[in-house]
Amino acid sequence: MTLFTTKTLQKTLTPQEILAGNFGLEKEGLRITKEGKLATTPHPQIFGKKLENPYITTDFSESQVEIVTPTYDTIDKAYYNISFLVDIVNTNIPDDEYIWNNSLPCILPPPEEIPIAKYDKTNKAGKQAEEYRKQLSKKYRTKKQLISGIHYNFSFKEETIEKLYKNTTHNYTYREFKDQLYLKITRNYLRYRWLIIYLTGCSVGAHKTFTKQCLSLLEKEDGNDGYYSTKGPSFRNGTSGYKNIEHLYPRYDTVKNFLDDVNRFIDNGKLSEAKELYTQIRLKPKDKNNMIQSLRDDGILYIEIRTVDINSFDKCGISKKDMQFLHLFIIYLLIKEETEYDKWQEEGVYNEEKIAEQGYNPHTVLLKNGQETNLKEWGQEIVNEMKEMNKELNLQKEELINMAEVKINDFSKTHGKELVNIIQNKGFINSQISIAKNNKETSIDMIDEEYIRNNKNLKETYVKALPGRFKYISSQ
16 A cells, blocks of 8 residues: 555645654764864763753764754754754854864774763762763774764644544554554665765775774775775774664564564673664654653654765854755655565665765666665656656755755765865864864854844753753843
């Protein structure tokens, strides 16, 4: 039964309803010194307790700041909010520290000196959070843990899904129908994620203190202890990236089967818990602290795309244009007809790693349903289908699709290639220090205390993000 097609959307929803959604972002970034070294100082007290601050916390390391936006009903609002939170972080970390704006790390100390995030161990949640990170450090090693990225969170408006449900022939309950919508997007994302890696990849260099596995893949030296590659856009997503020890392929036909497989991975010791499944896209539940039970009881609330590298050229780590293209791409994935090729997950991993490490090589071979193809041919096919979708659904997003088409036909226009050019001129570390310092200066210019005081929404975000400065939240 094909539930979600162009014709289904066309006869049921207006363009505005198709494009309506909920958007959120998560951005990780390392605190660094002015020399580009990892700042091993504690997470600034001004941000309060890590498990209590809704916007600014840490990921694996005490040195790894994680910014989380609320959910917004437009991309513009989500982008504006993460920009504001980035400004708050930049202006409240120590004067001699900066935020590294690249997915691959800065100059690292010996592994044993990389500080694991510390929590209040007098409560159960804090004790579990710290113990989980200690176990990860033993299993994956601390250097890989410092790889950072952008998480793009999305859901359709509930009203949109309800309208589709009422006007589509099927035998599903509403909960099952909604799950099937997000499961189809997820399956197709895993098939076509290689394109997002190519378009948004921006992790092309590393310092000599990073992992030998990654450095062995970077064929160029910058003359200042840095290494880089001219062959691929995203070594964060390549074979040396932060991934599960072995590739795991849970079923995505139903939530039940997915959860049964995740539990099986836990039972046989391949995962310590559900959140250790490092897929490029995640099914997210209502209760994030109890993922398995919440997915089983409540179904899928939204999806989290985890592929996107930190864009060194944008203070927020992701450009608004890339956010908009991802949104359009998700709609394409919903209506794109699926193939019956049974090795689609294995093939998706193969294409992911090929593009990540060899995406700028015109002779790189991808696999499409067991048959060889190349990036330009397959990419152009996707672009043409997106153009047709855009026309039939009257979405008026030609500019976004054309932007992707230009990059598919000319890799010099991609973020990764632009960064290669800068590294060749300034070196990996120096170029990233320059970007980090410029971002901080920009943030200092942007934070206007009077403007914040006069804007209720900004003030509430500001106060919640800095509990160490304010004893209570006031909207007065």
